[in-house]
Amino acid sequence: MKRLTQMAGAVVTAPLGWLAALIDPPLRLWQRVAGQKGMVGFFLLPNMAIFGVFVLFPLVVNIAYSMTTGGALFLADREFVGGAQYARLLTCQNYLDIRTCQEDQFWTAVRNTGTFVVLQVTLLVICATATALILNRELRARGFWRAVFFFPVLLSPVVVGLIWRWILDRNGVLNAGLVGVGLDPVNWLLDRNFAFAAAIGVTIWAHLGFFALILLAGLQAIPRDLYEAAEMDGTRPARVFWRITLPLLMPNLLVVVVLALIRAVQVFDEAYVLTGGGPGTATLFLTQYIYEVGFASLLKNPGLAAAASILMGGVLVVLTLVQLALGRRNERRGKLK
Amino acid sequence: MTRALGFLTRRRGGAGWHWTDVVTFLWLGAGVAIMFGPALWLVLSSFKSPAQLAEFPPTLLPYEARTAVVEGYDRPLPLFVVTDEAGSRTLAEVRRVGTVAQMVDPENPGEIERVNIANRAPDRQVGFSWGNYLDPFLRFDFLNYTLNSVFVTVVATLITLLTNSMAAFALSKYEFRGRNLVVVLIIATLMIPLSVILVPLYSIISAAGLVNSLWGVILPTVATPTGVFLLRQYMLTIPDELLEAARMDHASEWQIYWRIVLPLTAPALAVLAIFSVVWRWNDFLWPLIVLSRQEVYTLQVGLNAYAGELNVQWHYLLAMTVITMIPVVLVFVFLQRFIASGIAGTGLK
Numbered sequence: 001m002k003r004l005t006q007m008a009g010a011v012v013t014a015p016l017g018w019l020a021a022l023i024d025p026p027l028r029l030w031q032r033v034a035g036q037k038g039m040v041g042f043f044l045l046p047n048m049a050i051f052g053v054f055v056l057f058p059l060v061v062n063i064a065y066s067m068t069t070g071g072a073l074f075l076a077d078r079e080f081v082g083g084a085q086y087a088r089l090l091t092c093q094n095y096l097d098i099r100t101c102q103e104d105q106f107w108t109a110v111r112n113t114g115t116f117v118v119l120q121v122t123l124l125v126i127c128a129t130a131t132a133l134i135l136n137r138e139l140r141a142r143g144f145w146r147a148v149f150f151f152p153v154l155l156s157p158v159v160v161g162l163i164w165r166w167i168l169d170r171n172g173v174l175n176a177g178l179v180g181v182g183l184d185p186v187n188w189l190l191d192r193n194f195a196f197a198a199a200i201g202v203t204i205w206a207h208l209g210f211f212a213l214i215l216l217a218g219l220q221a222i223p224r225d226l227y228e229a230a231e232m233d234g235t236r237p238a239r240v241f242w243r244i245t246l247p248l249l250m251p252n253l254l255v256v257v258v259l260a261l262i263r264a265v266q267v268f269d270e271a272y273v274l275t276g277g278g279p280g281t282a283t284l285f286l287t288q289y290i291y292e293v294g295f296a297s298l299l300k301n302p303g304l305a306a307a308a309s310i311l312m313g314g315v316l317v318v319l320t321l322v323q324l325a326l327g328r329r330n331e332r333r334g335k336l337k
Numbered sequence: 338m339t340r341a342l343g344f345l346t347r348r349r350g351g352a353g354w355h356w357t358d359v360v361t362f363l364w365l366g367a368g369v370a371i372m373f374g375p376a377l378w379l380v381l382s383s384f385k386s387p388a389q390l391a392e393f394p395p396t397l398l399p400y401e402a403r404t405a406v407v408e409g410y411d412r413p414l415p416l417f418v419v420t421d422e423a424g425s426r427t428l429a430e431v432r433r434v435g436t437v438a439q440m441v442d443p444e445n446p447g448e449i450e451r452v453n454i455a456n457r458a459p460d461r462q463v464g465f466s467w468g469n470y471l472d473p474f475l476r477f478d479f480l481n482y483t484l485n486s487v488f489v490t491v492v493a494t495l496i497t498l499l500t501n502s503m504a505a506f507a508l509s510k511y512e513f514r515g516r517n518l519v520v521v522l523i524i525a526t527l528m529i530p531l532s533v534i535l536v537p538l539y540s541i542i543s544a545a546g547l548v549n550s551l552w553g554v555i556l557p558t559v560a561t562p563t564g565v566f567l568l569r570q571y572m573l574t575i576p577d578e579l580l581e582a583a584r585m586d587h588a589s590e591w592q593i594y595w596r597i598v599l600p601l602t603a604p605a606l607a608v609l610a611i612f613s614v615v616w617r618w619n620d621f622l623w624p625l626i627v628l629s630r631q632e633v634y635t636l637q638v639g640l641n642a643y644a645g646e647l648n649v650q651w652h653y654l655l656a657m658t659v660i661t662m663i664p665v666v667l668v669f670v671f672l673q674r675f676i677a678s679g680i681a682g683t684g685l686k
Contacts, residue, residue, distance in 0.1 A: 047504035156619035176394035
């Protein structure tokens with residue numbers, strides 16, 4: 001860690017030293033003219049300009065887009081229609097039957113995403129908790145085991161998708177295993193249910209290590225003496241888990257659940273490379289719907305895509321607020337301790 | 338399950354094997370197989386020839402058929418191990434007609450033997466098809482894709498580090514009106530993903546003439562709120578007395594930032610740099626939208642396009658997937674510990 005620190009320091013200062021020295025004289029002049037306040041502006045400006053143009057401004061303009069129609073790209077050329085795009089997305093003759101909805105693709109995506117979120121987050125959090133609990137035991141080569149579960153987190157979604165496409169292929173290694181034990185091979189990615197399950201499994205595979213690591217940090221923050229006291233009293237392990245581990249881990253667990261929800265709502269990359277949304281629309285998720293409607297389809301409809309993305313953004317904002325509130329509560333608790 | 342979890346939270350004490358130890362090692366063993374296995378399988382498969390990839394059931398290691406140069410034939414002939422009434426021997430195949438193969442003994446090429454193909458098996462040895470790795474660079478655009486990806490990753494990371502650290506410096510070391518507003522604004526957008534603002538963002542990039550430009554991929558990603566947040570938290574721990582002392586010595590504010598605060602923030606910068614590299618290298622959805630011409634594809638977009646073609650050439654695709662993995666695996670191998678503490682401490686990524 002120390003060496004890395006030094007390395008990073010050297011990289012930042014040494015090769016660009018002359019450049020930094022070149023910038024200094026004009027800035028010194030500016031500082032004399034504008035004072036410290038002017039320097040605040042100088043330091044904030046680059047980041048805030050990029051942030052403003054590429055994050056904040058689009059965020060606001062998105063609302064305007066969602067109230068327009070037509071295929072034109074620029075807002076000025078688009079026709080204002082008020083809430084018509086939202087109406088189109090949300091109108092169904094019978095809300096229990098997706099086929100009666102005006103925009104049935106959207107509802108398919110909503111249903112798929114909803115099912116995905118519930119199943120994926122539940123399984124992911126259970127697996128991550130179990131993994132964290134196991135990694136928190138006194139193991140030899142703990143770093144190695146931690147690395148095993150963390151490794152897929154850094155892989156790109158495209159690589160993750162392709163690896164699993166290759167494994168789940170009709171002639172893939174998983175089917176070879178099935179045939180090896182005397183079962184029939186399965187068309188994993190061409191069967192609706194299996195493809196959906198594959199999307200869940202693959203995204204869990206890719207993100208498990210990240211959440212396990214956060215939970216592991218939470219577990220390690222639990223004071224050891226609590227366990228020692230419980231052991232002295234001869235408390236049964238199940239009771240130790242329910243009375244000590246779980247309550248003290250709960251703040252971290254909640255944050256992890258919300259973070260996992262935020263990620264799951266936006267599922268796209270891995271699933272798209274793995275299944276392309278298919279077979280049919282079995283794994284069509286919301287982000288892919290937005291992408292298809294806004295960019296990929298022949299009849300591009302940016303207004304509709306914007307409206308859908310604002311609906312999705314609304315869900316994410318609510319989840320983010322919950323997450324921030326939970327994080328703040330944890331921070332306060334940490335300070336009390 | 339809950340009972341198992343209960344036991345698992347306990348530290349292993351005393352001698353002998355408790356059943357929780359068994360569960361632990363089963364879980365860890367399965368972890369190795371499921372987590373490492375697929376990547377390993379990918380790497381091994383990437384060295385197989387197209388014919389071998391089509392084989393079912395697949396073999397673990399890549400094999401190549403042995404061949405022999407036989408007198409009287411222009412090209413090397415594939416060797417087969419033939420087993421029949423006459424015993425087992427190695428023959429070279431001249432041609433095959435239906436279920437009968439015409440074969441010769443490499444030692445005695447004069448006389449042609451007819452062998453039922455059921456009686457012969459290819460004579461193979463472990464061999465790696467390096468062409469899978471070379472051809473995509475020589476014959477397709479993968480060199481371009483790689484260079485594009487490297488450019489995007491390096492430039493975006495440098496800009497991210499510079500602009501984020503400058504903003505974090507202003508937000509942590511100066512008192513000014515509206516500071517809290519800016520901080521709240523940044524935190525509020527921490528979790529607003531690009532996928533929510535795709536449409537207007539694309540129109541802005543388009544208005545700026547950056548469609549099909551790598552700068553169109555880079556710019557929207559560099560003002561990461563996460564980075565500003567992380568660096569600011571770190572800079573808050575640097576004592577202000579240090580800055581005051583420098584001001585006494587007539588250091589300019591820029592020098593204070595560049596020569597004092599930035600080097601002291603190196604650990605946080607390193608964490609952000611690692612993550613920025615991984616994020617930008619792995620980016621997919623946004624480049625997919627901005628880049629529609631082949632010569633500007635990044636590796637991720639190129640791979641996806643290649644995988645979407647009607648007859649996927651898996652032997653090339655797998656090799657290129659491995660290439661795409663390499664930088665990230667290197668980062669992982671060398672900086673694993675650092676990444677772990679970065680994530681656990683800040684919830685980054």
